[in-house]
């Protein structure tokens with residue numbers, strides 16, 4: 001196997017892995033503040049891509065406002081999900097809240113299908129489709145966009161969680177909501193914020209990937225699944241471990257498809273994932289025990 | 294000459310990361326006795342019960358029950374061998390009724406295959422009947438007979454403590470380990486508890502190890518007392534000997550000064 | 552008194568059996584009969600899954616795969632290798648239980664979300680094999696030509712016959728589950744759900760109990776799977792995917808955790824609901840999602856919990872009406 005194709009696999013793995021990582025990050029943000037696995041996380045990713053396409057095609061917006069608008073609208077949708085579905089179900093157990101998010105994800109999918117049908121859409125590439133040659137491997141400029149945006153977003157979130165009072169408060173909620181409330185953190189507002197933030201992160205992941213993979217009303221199912229796998233792989237309690245888990249998952253998948261068999265690429269990925277999980281039940285980067293259902 | 298001890302622990306060492314919670318601790322429990330373990334907070338009493346029951350991993354040391362080494366056995370196997378414990382913070386099965394909690398205690402001596410349960414065979418019905426009678430008997434023994442069909446979650450704190458005791462004695466243990474059973478009880482309740490522990494020993498023939506902070510209770514019902522301090526054996530003796538032991542007094546006063 | 556619970560169970564079981572027996576005469580046409588057959592098959596899986604999730608507190612996102620594994624096993628053995636249907640069914644259930652046993656060894660060491668992930672991964676792998684092992688399974692377009700169920704020389708040709716068979720099996724499985732719950736194994740699994748430490752302390756082998764219940768619930772799914780294959784005479788991977796496994800969990804929770812009748816109610820409700828919603832065409836999916844959300848918001852204890860609350864409230868009101876001057 002020559003280095004050029006290995007590099008090719010690596011780049012395409014990292015590109016797809018970025019979106020998995022951002023999806024996984026979205027999972028951990030909500031999990032950390034509420035203890036629930038948000039099954040609608042994949043729909044946020046789908047909404048990011050779909051809304052960008054719709055804003056561009058239907059309203060004729062140029063690419064940049066369409067993309068930014070899509071992210072903003074999805075963030076808003078995240079807030080609505082919390083206000084209209086999660087908050088009314090307060091007092092329900094975590095597993096029941098998970099069922100609520102399953103309902104929400106079906107609802108969002110149904111709504112998008114109703115409004116824009118079952119067709120597949122393509123978002124224009126951010127800066128053209130002329131491949132860049134690097135060490136014999138060809139990569140699309142969009143791949144660079146994906147990597148750059150992901151890294152920037154991760155750095156920004158890192159700063160947010162470690163340096164700002166809101167970010168710290170969000171982490172405090174995860175450790176002990178009761179104590180967080182005692183020291184004056186408004187837990188309810190934190191839950192709302194966590195849904196909006198994770199919708200934002202998901203939407204960004206969706207928007208940057210949409211030019212490469214196309215988008216449709218139902219792409220959120222698979223992306224959500226991969227994102228969940230990534231965050232368990234990385235460690236649920238650890239946002240950046242989860243993001244790293246996404247990158248690892250993407251790379252595994254690309255090499256599995258390239259080197260072994262594309263029909264069984266997902267199977268290979270999941271076998272490796274299970275092996276890692278059995279070896280490290282709390283995830284590669286997770287220190288805390290992962291025993292909350 | 295002393296009889297063969299029912300429980301014999303030697304050189305028990307337990308570490309949590311860098312902390313040594315127990316260092317070379319020894320404990321002998323005579324059959325038919327009430328043996329208390331006392332010591333300041335954090336001395337390692339609960340950890341010692343964990344080491345005896347197999348719920349805490351020991352770095353070294355041995356545990357023998359009636360002369361048989363059980364150090365390698367997992368927790369549930371030690372319970373089946375006859376060592377049953379209660380917990381410092383309540384561990385009642387809140388998703389069951391009171392009597393079901395106690396019936397769960399019968400797990401080790403109610404035996405029939407799962408298939409018999411699925412198909413409701415006569416053997417299953419016979420054994421369940423026996424289990425129920427035994428559980429009701431034990432509930433009456435601790436004074437909760439009236440509450441058999443109440444959901445366990447609805448019991449008051451003191452009643453949940455009694456329920457844990459009933460569940461433990463329903464197992465027909467040979468050795469019963471109690472971790473601070475009087476914590477949170479008022480004086481009258483504590484006195485009743487003392488009488489109950491005596492009856493567990495006298496009427497049911499169960500050897501008892503008691504971890505407790507309430508000195509009145511410990512001094513009145515113990516045959517023998519072992520004092521732990523900072524994870525080490527500090528003293529061993531009858532209540533009278535312990536009360537007069539200057540080292541024990543210092544360990545307690547020293548901690549009070551903190 | 553406590554012994555009365557067995558009698559209560561029997562009464563409920565008899566009532567349910569009567570309802571099952573009467574249902575065909577209450578239904579307007581045969582189409583509903585086949586919906587009900589599918590609902591009952593789902594109910595079998597959900598009763599088993601509820602033993603695992605509702606009672607023992609262990610999640611599985613792989614039960615769709617167990618269902619499929621049994622269905623494909625009997626399909627391949629009977630249609631491609633000429634096995635008698637009865638033997639194919641037995642082999643399907645046995646293989647499912649054996650696979651469940653094997654994967655339980657590493658999997659059940661995990662808890663919570665890791666367990667969810669591991670069972671999910673297992674389900675996805677099995678699903679991929681259904682799709683890709685085309686030579687054996689027929690691939691994505693499915694496996695055709697499965698014989699209709701025949702036992703002891705009797706072929707279950709009409710839907711009505713099949714309905715009574717499936718209804719009978721469901722009643723039996725519900726009965727067995729109720730028996731199990733009130734047994735030492737049942738108490739062991741409920742104990743594990745609240746406190747593994749306290750369960751160990753009374754001598755419960757946690758690993759063994761979890762494994763038993765995992766294998767049993769897979770066997771329930773397996774039994775439903777073989778009955779499914781020999782009912783439709785056609786199986787395709789899409790029926791056994793991740794989506795179906797999630798739907799099963801939703802059925803457990805919506806029906807009411809830790810309730811056998813809740814499991815039946817949840818399965819029937821969520822199998823029949825899409826049939827009703829079909830009339831709404833475009834907004835079908837949307838309504839389905841909205842109903843899920845509303846159910847949890849307004850009936851958080853599930854159908855079983857909600858019903859028993861309602862029952863208690865009615866009884867209290869009746870009692871109050873009958874004894875107006877009660878002290």
Ligand SMILES: Nc1ncnc2c1ncn2[C@@H]1O[C@H](COP(=O)(O)OP(=O)(O)OP(=O)(O)O)[C@@H](O)[C@H]1O
Nearest residue numbers: 309312314332333334335336337338339340341381
């Ligand atoms: N799971 C654990 N992980 C780390 N350290 C532990 C753990 N359990 C106990 N310890 C430490 O071991 C020491 C002994 O604890 P232990 O609970 O046995 O004390 P104790 O004598 O029962 O105290 P108390 O009277 O307060 O119940 C303490 O320093 C405690 O902090």
Ligand SMILES: [Mg+2]
Nearest residue numbers: 338339340381
């Ligand atoms: Mg203690």
